[in-house]
Each structure stands twice: as C-alpha cells, then as structure tokens.
Amino acid sequence: MSFSTHARLVNPRLGTYFSIFAALFSAIFLLALISEALSIEDRWLRIALFAGPLLLYATIGISVTTSDPLEFFAAGRRVPAGYTGLLLAITASGATFLVCGTGAFFVSGFDALVLMIGGLTGFVVMASTLAPFYRKFGAYTVPSYLGRRFDSKALRIVAAMVVAVPMLLVLAAELRLGAASASRLTGMDRDIATLVLVVVLAVILVPGGKRSFTWAGVAQAVAALLALAVCVATVSTIVTSLPVPQLTHGPLVRGLVWHEANNGLQTVSTWPLAFGLPGEGLHRLTKPYTAPFGAVGPIAFALGSIMIAAGIASAPWLLPRAAATPGVYEARKSLGWATVLFGITMLTVSSAAVFMRDYVLDLVMNQRTEELPQWIASIVSFGFATVDKSVGEFGYQSLSFDRDAVLFALPLAAGLPKAYVYLAMTGAIAAALLAAGATTVSLAAVLSEDVVQGLTWDPATPQSRIWIVRGFIVAAALAGSFLVSLAPTDPLQLVLWALGLTGASLFPVLALSIWWKRLTRGGAMFGIISGFAIASLAIFAGEAGAISLPSALAGILGLPVSTAVAMIVSSFFPETSRHDLEVVRDIRVPGGEIIYDREMRRLQIKKQTRS
Amino acid sequence: MERKERKPYWRSTKWQLLASLIPFLAVMVVLPLYAEQLNANRFLGFPLGYFLSAHGFFLIAVVTVASYVNRQNAIDHWHGAHEDT
Secondary structure (H helix, E strand, O other): OOOOOHHHHOOOOHHHHHHHHHHHHHHHHHHHHHHHHOOOOHHHHHHHHHHHHHHHHHHHHHHOOOOOHHHHHHHHHOOOHHHHHHHHHHHHHHHHHHHHHHHHHHHHHHHHHHHHHHHHHHHHHHHHHHHHHHHHHOOOOHHHHHHHHHOOHHHHHHHHHHHHHHHHHHHHHHHHHHHHHHHHHHOOOHHHHHHHHHHHHHHHHHHHHHHHHHHHHHHHHHHHHHHHHHHHHHHHHHHHOOOOHHHHOHHHHHHHHHHHHHOOOOOOOOOOOOEOOOOOOEEOOOOOOOOOOOOEOHHHHHHHHHHHHHHHHOOOOOHHHHOOOOOHHHHHHHHHHHHHHHHHHHHHHHHHHHHHHHHHHHHHHHOOOOOOOHHHHHHHHHOOEEEOOOOOOOOHHHEEEEHHHHHHHHHHHOOOOHHHHHHHHHHHHHHHHHHHHHHHHHHHHHHHHHHHOOOOOOOOOHHHHHHHHHHHHHHHHHHHHHHHHHOOOOHHHHHHHHHHHHHHHOHHHHHHHHHOOOOOHHHHHHHHHHHHHHHHHHHHHHHHOOOOOOHHHHHHHHHHHHHHHHHHHHHHOOOOOHHHHHHHHHHOOOOOOOHHHHHHHHHHHHHHHHO | OOHHHHHHHHHHHHHHHHHHHHHHHHHHHHHHHHHHHHOOOEEOOEEHHHHHHHHHHHHHHHHHHHHHHHHHHHHHHHOOOOOOO
C-alpha cells in the first residue's frame, strides 16, 4: 500500500508567504528607523516594534485554524524539511541561547562553546538515532510513542508525568526571558509583560494547535534570525567592512588575545568539575576571551556537552517536530537543516560577543581619563551595564555588564540608532515565543492525550479531543506564567536543568526502544523512573551543595543509571510479546505505512467487531 | 522489503550509525581539551583552538549529518527498504 503522497501535500506557496512576512517585518523595522530619524516620539517606535510583529504572528496563527486531529496534533505531517529544521534550530536555542548565550560568550568566552557543541551534537545524535524512526512511528507525543511501542498504558502515564516537568521548566525560562525583553522594550511591568505573552501564546495556539504553532513559529524563527543577523551584520560591516560576522571576527579575536592580557585579564584555571557559566545579573570581565576552562572545567565541559546533547536529542518538545515532516527522508534532512541553522545562529551569537568585547577593550585601552564616550553612557542609561568609578584607576574592574543585555547593548556600542536595540529585543521576544509555544503545545498535547485520556487507547470524538487540548493549551501557558512569578530563576539554569532531566530520563529508553530489541516494558518504565529520580535528586543535592557537582551539570548522573536499569531489568525479566517485536521490526524500516495510524485503525476495528 | 533482507539491512544500518557517531563523539570530547595548546597557532586571524572548537566543529557536524543522510538513504534503496514514492 502506498501512503506517501507528500509531494502533493506540501503547500507550494510557503516560500511566497514567508517572503511576504519577512518583507513586512523588515518594513516595520525600516519605518521605525525612518521615524527615529524624523525624531518621532520614542514611545511609538517601541510600541510599533513590540505590537507589530505580535499582530503578524497572531494573524498567521488564527488564519490556519483547524479542527482535524491530524492537523491539530501533527500539522498534517506536511511541513517540509527546511521549515522543520528552522523550527528545530530556533526552538532548541530559544531566547535562552540567543540572549543568555551572548552574555555567556561575552563573560566566559571559550567556555560558552559548551552550549554550541552540545546543541550540534544533540542534532547529530537525534538525526541518526531517533528522529527518522520517530517519524516512521508517527505518534503525536513522546509518551504516546512509548505507550504504543510497549503496549502499556501505565508506561504512557508515567512517561507523561516525567516529560511534563522539563517542558514546564523550559516554558518558564522562555516566558521569563521573553517578558524581561518585552518589559525592556515597552517599559511595562514584568508580570504584566508575562501575562501579555501568555495571551499572545493562547491566541496563536488555541485555533490550530500544532498547525498554528508551526506556521506562526516559522514566522517567529524568521523574525528572530533576521533581527540577530541585521544587528550583528551591521556592526560587522562597521568594524570589518564585511557583513559576514561569523567569519570576519577573527582579527578582533587576535586583538583580544593580544591586549586583554596586558590590560589586567589573566588566564585563570578552575576546578575540573566547575560549571560556572555566568548567572543572571551583572558581571565583570575577569578572563581572556579565548583561554579555555576558566569558568567551566575540562571534565565539566565534556560532561556538559554530553548532557546538553542527550537533552536536545530526546527533548519531548523537539522530537514531535520530526513527526510533522512529510516522510522519513524529509525527517532526516530536516535534522541536517537544523544542524546548519543552529550552528550559524550560535556562531553569530559568539561573534556578537566578540564585537562587544572589542568595544570594551577599546574603551579600557584608550579611556583612562574622566570623560567616558557617549555609547557607554547610553548603555548605562538603558540599565545594560554599570560603571563604578570608586575602584581607583579605570579598567575592566570598573565595568559590569548585565548578562541578559549584552546582545541589546551591542548596537548602542557601535553607535547605531536606537531602533536597532528595539529590533534585537523584538528578535528575543520572537525566539522566546517560539520556544514557549513549542513547549506549551507539546505539554498540552501530553496532558490531554496521555494523562486525561491516558487510560484508554480509544480517543474521544475529534471535536471533544480538540477542545480538551485547547483547554490544556491555556492551562499550560498559565501554569508557566505562575511558575515565572512564583519561583523566579535564571533562565539558562532552568533550561540546563530541563535538558539534564530529559537526557537522563528519556534519552536512554528512547534510543534503546529502537536499537535494542529486547528492551521490555518493565525495563523502559524503571529506566525512565530511575533516570528521572536520580537526575532530580542530583540537581537538588547540587543546588543544596550536598554533592560537589554543580546543579546545572548534575542531571548527567541519571543518564548511566537509567541506561543500566533499563538493560538490567530487561535482561532479568525478559518478555516476548509478538506485538512489541512486530512494531520494533517495522519501525526500523522507512518504507510502509505509518505505525501509529495502523495501530489506531486496528483498535477501531477490534472495537467495532466486539460491539 | 523482503523478509530475508531484514537482517542485512539492519546490520548495514547499525554499522552506518557507529561509523557516523563514534568518530564524531570522539572529536566532541577530545577537541576542546586540546584547544589551549592549539591556540598558539592562528587561522584567519582566529586562535586555532578556538576556531576549530567553534567553526571547525560546526563543519564536522554538518558533514557528519550530510554523509549520514546520504549513506543511510543509499542503504535503504540497496535493500529495498525505502519509502514508496
């Protein structure tokens, strides 16, 4: 039977639509630039750059309203590889890696590469071990996959409880960062900004679920990439006369190596297990940019890369993206695009940090007098940095920078108009909305499909099924905003915890469920539970200082434990189920029918013959 | 796909996975550890260790995924396991 009609499924006008969006987004920015030059009031600029793009996303989200389950849960399985890759890359980086990442590169230099290396490895591992097989299976959520793969409702519910935790953490992190950028842009209170973002998320996601998320998300990803590229490429053109920041910042790095050491930044070495990526708030520059392992120790660097890789490879808010591609080959290709785009984004982020470092170096080298240049004054007036004149001679020790504002400070340092700063903030809000939307929609699907209707494989009628998810989309977004206001935590820390938890609990079981035929449902269940328990205990212990591993890294302890538990339980209590063997054989072959659809149809037929 | 093709197909797939992932993961762990020594050299103005860990690693990742996708598609076609078009 032939079921792959993907060539006809894909909308041929997607390119046109998103070109129109990119043109509109650029038009908003150019209008803002013009109005700034015409000295129109600053407030209107800010409002235009905040509300304009949000209106565009909401329009896209609402215009693809649907009430068909396949569209609502898997975007109709017809999102081409390039768009899926774009979504994967920007969802994985989110505002956290863009905004906090720039700050981390700026403060810790080389050591922040752990984010980039981990993310790239995550995509490579996902491409080869999980994504194509997950696409062949075609389940809407990760717990549904596990439940159907092992034919166990208990496993489905346990997995749903476990995956909900990291998704909620990521949602809180992105909402917090998005709200911080929005309140910087518009001047409104942070709590109100969080609520505004939640309302926007609900408006985008409720009409069409995953389908709305996909197409509004592509627009958000385009906006985030455009904003980042325009800001950094403009600065790059000013400094190096070439608009390719990723490749041209080499001579600047050499300058940094040369001069930073002479101006008081000495190479520091740290304990091998330290994981000192900068936290929220103000930071002084203390180590040279390219010297490795001043903040993150060498062992912690390797462990951190593995943890981030395992987390991203099995992230329950990323993996279902692969199921929305038109076919197994497209799923493989989409991970290729994700690798390319994620790498370029992170290289842009690191070059932004280098340009900023270069401006600061100039300042420190040439400015030992009382008069500070105009740009540092404007950065201070925006609240992006502080200058402390009481510490004797002016130098690196008198400057502190807000980690989450380095990206926004860069256009000011280059003497660009304020519209560039607002554009960077708009990009950060877009990336935050994208990652928050991905987690909201996946979390809502997990809660409604695998928890509320988890006790039956026979879903309610399409109408009620979709209304339940719609309710959970609102509930999930609200839960995220409550978490933001109740327990404000550093977003980067939250995302690292979430990746540690997912990598420890889900990655081994997901990988073994495809690559090791003898994994049993008991093995999968105990693997997930033990990995999650050990990882969360280790994170709490690390936070309390009970173990010498920093909490951001502690999740890695669960990874070997859950692998071992899953394998030992499966080996000691082997089960031979014809269903499991059949599914695992089928999942390994790209050709043929989508397994999830076939299983659902079989259940329907069984039910009909019984009644 | 034919029943007797299953085993050889999965064997090739497994070897392809190992061939893609093991060298890549080895580079991931080992490369940053030598960054400090490599930083003494320069390339395009970048200190070499930093350049290899950022741009170099990115290139290696892209090449690994691209070659994996290409080879795995070829394996699928060879064993008749490909998607129907």
